[in-house]
Amino acid sequence: MDPEADRALAEAEDLGVRFVRLWFTDVLGFLKSFAVPVEELEKGFREGIGFDGSAVEGFARVEEADMLARPDPATFRVLPWPADEPVARMLCDIHNPDGSPFEGDPRHVLRRVLRKAEEIGYRVTAAPEIEYFVSGSEDRLEPLDHGGYFDLTTAEVAGQLRSRTVTALERLGVGVQMIHHEDAPSQHEVDLVPGDALDVADAVMSVRLVIKEVARELGLHASFMPKPTAGIQGSGMHTHVAMFEGDRNVLFDPTAEAGLSKVARSFVAGLLVHARGVTAVTNQWVNSYKRLVPGYEAPVYVCWARRNRSALVRVPADRPDDERAARIEYRAPDPACNPYLALAVIVAAGLDGIRRELDPPAEVTADLNAMSEAERRASGIAALPDSLEEAVRAMEGSELVAETLGEHVFEWFIRNKREEWEAYRTYVTPWELERDFPLL
Secondary structure, eight states, rough: OOHHHHHHHHHHHHHOOOOEEEEETTTTTTTTEEEEEGHHHHHHHHHHHEEEEGSSSTSGGGGGGGEEEEEEEEGOEEOOOOSSSSSEEEEEEOOOOTSSSSOOOOHHHHHHHHHHHHTTOOOOEEEEEEEEESSSOOOSOOSOOOOTTTTOOOOHHHHHHHHHHHHHHHHHOOEEEEEEEEESEEEEEEEOOEEEEEHHHHHHHHHHHHHHHHHHHHHHHHHHOOOTTSSSSSOOEEEEEEETTHHHHHHTTTTTTGGBBBBHHHHHHHHHHHHHHHHHHHSSSHHHHHSSSSSSSOOOOEEEESSSTTHHHHHHHHTTTOOOGOEHHHHHHHHOOHHHHHHHHHHHHHHHHHHHOOOOOOOEEEEESGOOOOHHHHTTEEEEOOSHHHHHHHHTTHHHHHHHHHHHHHHHHHHHHHHHHHHHHHHOOOOHHHHHHHTT
């Protein structure tokens, strides 16, 4: 058996673990779980644990329901709760009954892209910045403070929230680089330590659960909704990507302008070429497009820059001479996306730029929001889709997204998002009633 599996079994025995929660995600990025007695774990490593896939969004039809969850032993961790007895969790890969990987498993989608990178010699790392709101109500945003960027708020609960979050994530093996107050009232951000892209996607799933659980323990509600109310900044998940050939960061070239290698420039170009097509994946909800509007620091226009934070793609210039710091930041994703699928399309877009040896347009240094539409058009600067409906249409026309996600996920995702848009399009909002019913 795999040495990692032996380690997990030994650790479970040493810690007195009786139950293990097996985690996996559906196509929309919601965490799913079922528990097995620890005695079933060895069988799970060897054969997988059977479950009904027809009950999971985007998985199988009733006539194709039987599936296997194969626990990844490297992800064995004891949960920070419950306090009375140790319960472990493991993330799973989903397989068909014949043992082949299930095409609808988001973890498999990302792994497939990362293998393509490995085939050309690259190991991909990622580091997301995950923003979220904490509210006194689970029905709407009731801010706990009026803080802004990096403010040291005096509310004791905010300090408890952050410290408990970091402690819980450390127990789950998730490295935290920074945690701080964000720009909007009661908005926070946790930045993860860079790691292999698949591990980081796993970590995002852990982060979302931990933050909600810690908030619940404090009598609060945490939300990763991109834009929970008007007039404030929304929550994003700026995602930093780097690529290595052995120990060498291939994005870095000390002889090139700004230390940006040819590979890095082509990766940037690929992101820009495919930006509109991947947006439905990185920003998958109707509400996502309430964040992607001018004036609130979220990216709206398809361009790149080093210091310009209104650009979609940024090459951070905090340590321009340090190879370890060379990375590319994609600023569109929000924290409610499926992290496996979002990272898959981001990496695939960049790799396509490298394969085609694309070169990006000139860096944009001007304030994009201050430019007129005519000026942006003259500069060749397109806009991201401004609605889920427009984003889905762009996604439908993207061969890269179709190939990256695979037929199963691609077709199901589009069908689901069309249904979401139709439900939203036909819903009469309180805003319309308040504004128009007395008047019209």
